[in-house]
Amino acid sequence: QQQVKQSPQSLIVQKGGISIINCAYENTAFDYFPWYQQFPGKGPALLIAIRPDVSEKKEGRFTISFNKSAKQFSLHIMDSQPGDSATYFCAGSGGSNYKLTFGKGTLLTVNP
Amino acid sequence: NAGVTQTPKFRILKIGQSMTLQCAQDMNHNYMYWYRQDPGMGLKLIYYSVGAGITDKGEVPNGYNVSRSTTEDFPLRLELAAPSQTSVYFCASSVIGTRRTQYFGPGTRLLVL
Numbered sequence: 001q002q003q004v005k006q007s008p009q010s011l012i013v014q015k016g017g018i019s020i021i022n023c024a025y026e027n028t029a030f031d032y033f034p035w036y037q038q039f040p041g042k043g044p045a046l047l048i049a050i051r052p053d054v055s056e057k058k059e060g061r062f063t064i065s066f067n068k069s070a071k072q073f074s075l076h077i078m079d080s081q082p083g084d085s086a087t088y089f090c091a092g093s094g095g096s097n098y099k100l101t102f103g104k105g106t107l108l109t110v111n112p
Numbered sequence: 113n114a115g116v117t118q119t120p121k122f123r124i125l126k127i128g129q130s131m132t133l134q135c136a137q138d139m140n141h142n143y144m145y146w147y148r149q150d151p152g153m154g155l156k157l158i159y160y161s162v163g164a165g166i167t168d169k170g171e172v173p174n175g176y177n178v179s180r181s182t183t184e185d186f187p188l189r190l191e192l193a194a195p196s197q198t199s200v201y202f203c204a205s206s207v208i209g210t211r212r213t214q215y216f217g218p219g220t221r222l223l224v225l
Contacts, residue, residue, distance in 0.1 A: 009152065032212050043116075043202050043216030044155070089154060098143050098212045099170070104154040 006103025023090035030092035135203030
């Protein structure tokens with residue numbers, strides 16, 4: 001049973017545009033929602049994370065929007081750049097063992 | 113700090129062979145994890161450890177074993193390799209606390225033929 005559903009699978013955006021990736025979770029015990037960025041041939045790296053006590057978190061061009069009642073959260077990349085081209089994973093976590101449940105990933109391509 | 117290191121970077125195994133994927137971290141993190149990544153499938157947790165001597169199964173543990181004798185090292189053992197174990201394997205670690213950032217290694221690409 002997939003506990004974090006991520007869409008779209010792939011996304012092509014023009015330079016300067018807005019990239020939006022959506023995730024939905026099922027486990028109401030989740031209380032931490034990170035986004036990871038992965039470049040080809042590299043391991044994933046934390047990009048930004050949010051907890052359910054806030055509805056939005058912004059770090060530079062990256063914003064997470066969180067809707068607790070709908071059990072959904074999304075990543076917005078403003079002014080997308082070719083260097084943002086990567087695979088993005090959303091995840092959820094809850095409990096003391098800090099396990100992450102990942103979505104299947106979104107391959108973002110930003111065209112120059 | 114080197115962070116999380118993994119060896120080897122790439123390996124070809126024949127069906128039925130065994131091997132150990134090495135993982136080490138120098139950040140004094142208590143929590144360590146092994147994931148496998150298959151195209152379009154995200155990252156699946158194989159095993160994890162909350163400290164030396166303590167390990168537990170993740171989502172896809174069949175065909176794998178782990179041990180954690182020290183805080184720094186968390187090797188993953190593949191017994192009787194099968195083509196279904198062809199994947200990219202990532203090790204990660206995290207620290208106890210309110211921040212749950214997992215730091216990933218560079219990965220090991222494994223091909224089972």
